[in-house]
Amino acid sequence: MLSISNVDKRYPNGLLALAGLDLAVAEGEILAIVGGSGCGKSTLLRLISGLDTPTAGTVGLEGTPVRAPRPEIGLVFQEPRLMPWLTIDQNVAFGIRHLPVVEQKARVSETLARVGLASHVGHWPRELSGGQAQRVALARALVGRPKVLLLDEPFSALDALTRSDLQDHLLELWAYDRPTMILVTHDIEEALVLADRVVVMQPDPGRVRVEVTPPLARPRDRLDTEFLEWKYRLLGELDHASRRKTGDETFPAVAI
């Protein structure tokens, strides 16, 4: 459904963020992309969303190239990015502003109810906790019923408890109309809880190091032995991937 073929991304400052990247994502799949900072995982998400364009290669959605943001693709950022001058419901309505007002209202309250914030209509963003604000951001991305939902480290700014709460909640939301989901994260546990397939990236330049499809039963138990085994295995991969970044494996960076 979504295909990334031979994609390079070079920034104007000369930095090669991605090199020769190939990735195919099936409809309804949940894919997690993990990697240390600077491995190009956020860049990749920006290319898929159409916010940026690749220097070479193509990003294709259902056969047509993505060169600019498209209505079938929703994006949730690391921060909620709510407009502080709009109420919660007005923020969510951003995603469906072209619909008739009556339908907007119905869809907004339906989506807010789904994320558990139906009672917050008319409230200002400043009145929300971090977790609630990110729920509103999820609602804003979902209200237009995108076929693809992109998430850029969506829960990384939240405390551990709220984070696992929202991870479970995200799976419930996914179950409504099963969009294809691509999640970028540096949290292995998050990737394993959510994703069907996990792609580990490595930096300099950004490329895929390894791809795994953990055969873990759902719902996934964060303390299950098999889950933990996968977690450690991927942590090892991630560790190797980021050590490569120093460019010299015989001299791992050691702080005294």
Add this chain to the structure above:
Amino acid sequence: MSSVDSVAVPSRGAALPPRRVGAKWLIGFILPLGLALAWETAVALKWADGRLLPTPSRVIGTLVGLARTGELTAHVLATLQRVALGFGFGVTAGTVLGAVSGYWTLARRLIDPMLQALRNIPSIAWVPMFILWFGIFETSKVILIAVGVFFPIYLSLSGAILGVDRKLVEVGRIFRFSHREMITRILLPATLPAYVISLRSGLGLGWMFVVAAEFMGAEEGLGFLLVDGQQTGRPAVILASITAFAVLGKITDWLLASVSARFLTWQDSFKAAE
């Protein structure tokens, strides 16, 4: 004692307790009234000589006298009209050019360097040229005020547009906003707080420049009253004019602030929690 009370966050929709709202507002009067009273007493008790700094009662008396003859109204109206016109033109030009140079890079490269250079000229330095070009009557005065009002508005609006959070603009891009939607739905509300502050400082400068403009030679206006008081050696008249400036400046600023506050209720500032 009531610390628990003041910590509790009022739930949305619940009316804030109306108590002491007036009291908070009145605190601002304590200092000026106290000083006025102290001076009045000092002169009454002959501790000080009120000749060069007339007592508040004499200043008020002068104001009342001027008001009776209708002079005060004429001066106030003349000055108000100049400020209003100059402010209007200054705001219009500052808003248009500030918006254009904030939004459109090419225009910024074209006009910003020149405006930044002109900004460094003290506006009073233009007075002789303005008189040559526009005569000594109303036009040159209004233009001088407009120049004073223009710069803070131009600078802060273009700066505010440039400073709009890229992250919010990206949200607009994700939802495929047109240029127009980007401006009306994101740039305009995002720059509104800075714009309102610039309007207020522009208005303050307008009041400053109207005095300079009326020094240029006017037949009426509060600035004329001031010069007249100086030339005829009547400090009470000078102070009466200064008092009128203070009151008018405060009232117009308050009007501007209260009108704009309605559009800024969403702000998450520490004042919002008050």
